[in-house]
Amino acid sequence: MSDLGLIIATTLMFVSIAGAIGLGMVAWRRQGIIRSLEVREGGGLGLSAPVASERQMVLRGRAGTSQGDLPVPADRRMRAGLITAFIAVLLIGGAAGWWFLIRDQGGSTTTQQAGLQGAPANGPLGPDPAVKVPDDPPVIQDHAAYTVAVLNASGVTGAAASTVAPKVETAGYRVGAIGDAGTQDQMTSVVMWRPGKQAVAQNVAKDLGITQAPPLDGISTSKLGQADVVVVVGKDLAAAP
Numbered sequence: 449m450s451d452l453g454l455i456i457a458t459t460l461m462f463v464s465i466a467g468a469i470g471l472g473m474v475a476w477r478r479q480g481i482i483r484s485l486e487v488r489e490g491g492g493l494g495l496s497a498p499v500a501s502e503r504q505m506v507l508r509g510r511a512g513t514s515q516g517d518l519p520v521p522a523d524r525r526m527r528a529g530l531i532t533a534f535i536a537v538l539l540i541g542g543a544a545g546w547w548f549l550i551r552d553q554g555g556s557t558t559t560q561q562a563g564l565q566g567a568p569a570n571g572p573l574g575p576d577p578a579v580k581v582p583d584d585p586p587v588i589q590d591h592a593a594y595t596v597a598v599l600n601a602s603g604v605t606g607a608a609a610s611t612v613a614p615k616v617e618t619a620g621y622r623v624g625a626i627g628d629a630g631t632q633d634q635m636t637s638v639v640m641w642r643p644g645k646q647a648v649a650q651n652v653a654k655d656l657g658i659t660q661a662p663p664l665d666g667i668s669t670s671k672l673g674q675a676d677v678v679v680v681v682g683k684d685l686a687a688a689p
Contacts, residue, residue, distance in 0.1 A: 464540045471533055579638075579662040585650035591620030594648050597675035599667065600686075601629035607686035612656070612679055619655040624675035629667065637685040640664040641677045649677040656685065 588594070596616045600608035613623050639661045641649035649661040656679065664678070672678055679685075 460540060579660045581650050581653045581659050581661050585654055586647040588647055588651050591651070592622060594677070595622045595624040595675045596652055597624040597672045597678040598626050598681065599629040599671060599678055600627070600681050601631050601634035602681050602683045602686035603632035604683065604686035607681045611688070612681050612685055615656055616652070616679065619652070621652060625671060625673040627671055629680055634680065634682040635684060636660065637682040638662060638680050639677055640667065640680060645676045652677055652679065657688070658685070
């Protein structure tokens, strides 16, 4: 949900609540005035208080209309109008509240899930099943058709070039760019993939004993060259024999 939509929905919700309270107060006040004037007129004050009688007729005329020779009672018309307006206000407020509270929660959940799938290499990845390498990844026919970049994020000198890159080559892939990642304290190695290369990343991860393969994020594409996937070497892989 956009910031503008959130502001509008919130404003409508609070305006609706204020409107409902205001309508209730107006209805209570008008009913009190009408009852007071009717009591005065019933007590014989109608002729001695023409202003009050005229006021009562005006109030009745605002809410009542003539149906043939039978006028509709003013208080009944007023009550019906106020009820209709009150229901309309509640409907508007309810719709705004639904948009703001319920619908927005669904949008937040989707955003959180997307954030987990695109977690950067230099941050915690968590247990999201979307990045977990399956036991049997989709088979790719020709490993040599794919290029794998290797970036060192372990802080161990030579972990990318001397330890991991030879393993990538032994598994049959072409070794691409080799260098350092933006962080040097990553504990867990991951294989990140460009759009459409998830199966390749999962196969590379399987061959290297890596358990997580999230989408590419947090790494400049200028460091990858033409590589299809990139192995971000953590301390776990750097220490492996």
